[in-house]
Amino acid sequence: MAMRWFLGCDLGGTNLRAGIVDVLTGEFSQAASIPTVAREGHNAVMARMVELLQSVLAAGGISKAEVGGIGIGVPGMLDLERGTVLFLPNLPGTWPDVPLAGIISQKLGLPVSLLNDVRSITYGEWKFGAGRGVDTMACFAVGTGIGGGLVIDGRLHLGIDGTAGELGHQTVEPDGLLCGCGNRGCVEAYASGAAITAFGLKAVTQGLTTKIGDLAGHDLNKITPELICQAALEGDEIAQGIYQLAGRYLGIAIANILVAVSPRRVVIGGGVAQAGHLFFNPIRQTVRTRVKMKPVEKVEIIPAELGADAGILGAAAWAHHRGSVAGA
Numbered sequence: 001m002a003m004r005w006f007l008g009c010d011l012g013g014t015n016l017r018a019g020i021v022d023v024l025t026g027e028f029s030q031a032a033s034i035p036t037v038a039r040e041g042h043n044a045v046m047a048r049m050v051e052l053l054q055s056v057l058a059a060g061g062i063s064k065a066e067v068g069g070i071g072i073g074v075p076g077m078l079d080l081e082r083g084t085v086l087f088l089p090n091l092p093g094t095w096p097d098v099p100l101a102g103i104i105s106q107k108l109g110l111p112v113s114l115l116n117d118v119r120s121i122t123y124g125e126w127k128f129g130a131g132r133g134v135d136t137m138a139c140f141a142v143g144t145g146i147g148g149g150l151v152i153d154g155r156l157h158l159g160i161d162g163t164a165g166e167l168g169h170q171t172v173e174p175d176g177l178l179c180g181c182g183n184r185g186c187v188e189a190y191a192s193g194a195a196i197t198a199f200g201l202k203a204v205t206q207g208l209t210t211k212i213g214d215l216a217g218h219d220l221n222k223i224t225p226e227l228i229c230q231a232a233l234e235g236d237e238i239a240q241g242i243y244q245l246a247g248r249y250l251g252i253a254i255a256n257i258l259v260a261v262s263p264r265r266v267v268i269g270g271g272v273a274q275a276g277h278l279f280f281n282p283i284r285q286t287v288r289t290r291v292k293m294k295p296v297e298k299v300e301i302i303p304a305e306l307g308a309d310a311g312i313l314g315a316a317a318w319a320h321h322r323g324s325v326a327g328a
Helices: 042-060 100-108 117-128 193-205 225-233 237-261 271-275 277-290 307-327
Strands: 005-011 015-022 027-035 067-074 077-079 084-087 112-116 137-142 146-152 265-269 300-303
Touching: 005 042, 005 117, 005 307, 015 042, 015 307, 027 042, 027 307, 042 067, 042 100, 067 100, 067 117, 067 307, 077 112, 084 100, 100 112, 112 117, 112 307, 117 137, 117 146, 117 265, 117 307, 137 237, 137 271, 146 237, 193 225, 193 237, 193 271, 225 237, 225 271, 225 277, 237 265, 237 277, 265 277, 271 277, 277 300
Parallel strands: 005 067, 067 112, 137 265, 265 300
Antiparallel strands: 005 015, 015 027, 077 084, 137 146
């Protein structure tokens, strides 16, 4: 009988999250979260990951013999075949050549599959969330940065070494703002949460007439995308303009993907997507304006559905998929 229970784990810079997932339905038997404490280094984080997975398994009332494997979503560059972390840009120590899959597998006695964290989100949304029922989908996760993923003809598209789907690093402004990746003009430099915050800070420090500073209590450290969204919803034109700009640039990136890949659905998640129409209206308007070579009215651009659960669900489903392929 095919296994239906898999463990999914999301390695975040702030929190480790894990759950037991029924990969046939996308339902959780058990889920939990603990602080990553990344500053303690990769060995300490892996020890905490093992403890979390063990505790979730114990609390879920499902024996290890009933679990088919473990999937881990990882925010960085991976060697998928070796199960090795090559580089994590946002965690202390960067985790160079850490054999994460092998270590966790040895500790827990279960096969482990790694996948980039946003490819995990993409796979989760496609299997169980906003992407259900389509064969080709693009996913953008718009948070502090912008990650992405692609499902093409019913398969998660990995490309060379699993690097396909870095949709946040499309160039949308030649010789534009410097991006954290080292390129200039990436959409991440214009439409991410960090970019929106930077535009708000610039408006306040330039002395422009805006509610952003007042809402922050004139404390620049309190300026966030959520606060700028609040100002925009209260009618602040500067704040509205920031979301218009961010949406327009993300719309350019999405238009590029529509022309190149022709997805039936574009799913947008992450904290910035919570701005709703402020963000989605300029995205959709830009796409309608720029895409001429395909029937753009047949493409849905919609919010993600699964929130913070998407990565766990996708990682678990990926482990099931890898196990099915290996056993075929």
